[in-house]
Amino acid sequence: MRFDIITIFPEYFTPLSASLLGKAQDRGLLSFGVHDLREWAYDRHRTVDDTPYGGGPGMVMKPEPWGQALDDVLTPGARLVVPTPSGRRFTQKVAGELAASPQLVFACGRYEGIDSRVMAHYSSPSSGVEVDELSIGDYVLAGGEVAVLVMIEAVSRLVPGVLGNAESVSDDSFAPGRMENLVEGPVYTKPPVWRGLEVPQVLTSGHHGRIARWRRDEALRRTAALRPDLLARLGREGLDKHDRRL
Numbered sequence: 001m002r003f004d005i006i007t008i009f010p011e012y013f014t015p016l017s018a019s020l021l022g023k024a025q026d027r028g029l030l031s032f033g034v035h036d037l038r039e040w041a042y043d044r045h046r047t048v049d050d051t052p053y054g055g056g057p058g059m060v061m062k063p064e065p066w067g068q069a070l071d072d073v074l075t076p077g078a079r080l081v082v083p084t085p086s087g088r089r090f091t092q093k094v095a096g097e098l099a100a101s102p103q104l105v106f107a108c109g110r111y112e113g114i115d116s117r118v119m120a121h122y123s124s125p126s127s128g129v130e131v132d133e134l135s136i137g138d139y140v141l142a143g144g145e146v147a148v149l150v151m152i153e154a155v156s157r158l159v160p161g162v163l164g165n166a167e168s169v170s171d172d173s174f175a176p177g178r179m180e181n182l183v184e185g186p187v188y189t190k191p192p193v194w195r196g197l198e199v200p201q202v203l204t205s206g207h208h209g210r211i212a213r214w215r216r217d218e219a220l221r222r223t224a225a226l227r228p229d230l231l232a233r234l235g236r237e238g239l240d241k242h243d244r245r246l
């Protein structure tokens with residue numbers, strides 16, 4: 001899977017060569033291209049912003065550099081992802097959708113955003129590109145770079161082979177299946193007693209059925225306490241007879 005990022009702060013993406021993303025690159029599972037938008041700003045000062053039509057505070061990113069850059073970077077069938085506070089919510093489901101794309105191109109805006117004609121141009125059916133304006137949460141960042149790092153990490157781990165055998169997306173919170181829409185339950189490792197605190201005995205019983213039941217109970221309890229909105233989404237059909245006893 002190919003990720004291309006266009007930004008005026010390419011240094012934000014140095015972390016992509018670290019950890020699991022770096023290893024996945026070495027194994028040819030992922031490839032990244034980080035591009036400085038100013039390479040496509042041809043005036044002497046490499047200008048990428050200007051004052052907003054209609055007045056108002058701040059600056060808006062000019063369409064010309066974006067058009068030149070995206071024309072060079074986008075390939076047929078790519079998805080253009082534009083982080084914005086007002087976008088569709090980025091969720092695990094959306095991450096799964098994006099993971100199916102051969103190329104994701106991320107447009108990192110700054111200032112008050114990118115001239116809206118850029119998204120309109122590439123949204124037209126003749127562009128051959130799908131445009132997603134996405135928000136990672138109801139708070140306002142200073143630009144798209146941090147949101148892109150979040151999305152790249154969430155999408156990359158869904159690409160087959162990126163996670164080692166020791167990790168699995170199937171047990172994720174929000175992963176499709178029985179634990180979908182439940183938050184993670186508690187996790188434990190050695191030592192068996194730490195500062196007087198013991199590991200729940202069921203986890204060392206070797207009884208896999210009881211362990212699975214205990215884990216679901218704990219996930220349900222934590223979801224009810226921390227994310228009751230998710231429990232409502234689960235609905236009665238998502239709860240079995242035992243669950244309703246809780």
Ligand SMILES: COc1cccc(Cn2ccc3ccc(-c4cc(N)[nH]n4)cc32)c1
Nearest residue numbers: 083084085109110113136137140141143144
């Ligand atoms: C566009 O409207 C804006 C209004 C006020 C400030 C800004 C700042 N800004 C610029 C580019 C940009 C890209 C993404 C985000 C963003 C995404 C999420 N989830 N929060 N914030 C914020 C961005 C933009």
